[in-house]
Amino acid sequence: MVIWIIVAEVAFWIAIVIGLIFRYVLKLEKLSLFFFLLTPLIDLALVLLTTVDLQSGTTATTAHGIAAIYIGVSLAYGKSMIAWADEKFQVWFLKKPSTKRTLLGREKGIYELKMWARHVIAYILGSVLLWLMIFYVGLESTEALFNVWRIWSIALIIDGAISLSYILFPKKTA
Structure with missing residues (x-):
């Protein structure tokens, strides 16, 4: 399973790099969009591979x-x-x-909270998938999945606290 995650990550970045080459080097904007649109399909393939792996009886x-x-x-x-x-x-x-410019003060705090909001969205989406896997495989053999979810939950809370700190204690100079 680990190999499929690595393959998906590599394929994701290859699709982006090829899209950028088509956009800027070859000046083929529409074709570059095709490669950018491949990225969600790569994610879908990973979901399918994970499902097939679990269906085959893998713990x-x-x-x-x-x-x-x-x-x-x-x-x-x-x-x-x-x-x-x-x-x-x-x-x-x-x-x-x-x-890109350096953000400071309130502007930096708002940016960090927006990025934390994305983290919350990622967490919700990933958690739904994790819990679907947990119920699909059966609660007795999914301790590893529950541990991943628990650690991610803690990371989300820590990220939220750090993001909030940029609002509460804004940096005034670069």
Whole structure:
């Protein structure tokens, strides 16, 4: 199962890089969109592979739980990950100046809370998948999945506290 997660992650980034090459180097905007639209299909393939693996009688493992996290994160952060890769591609390969500016104070706090909101969305999506797996496989053999969910729940709370700290204690200078 771990190999499929790695393959999905690699395929995700290859699709993005190929999309960026088609967009900026080959100037084929519409074809670049095709590769960006492949990313959710890669996620769907990972869901199907995870389901098939569990259907075959494999004991649920941490890798199965990570697959659910991967899918939730990819769906919640997918657009921003592509935007990040787009900006980095332009800076690194096209030698364009970075348009990213340092956020401070309230603006930084609002940004961090928005990113935490995406984390909450990823958590909800991934949790639904995790709990579907738990009930599908049967509660007696899914301790690894429950542990993944429990650790992610703690990480979500910590991330929320850190994000809130940017509002409560804003940084005033760079």
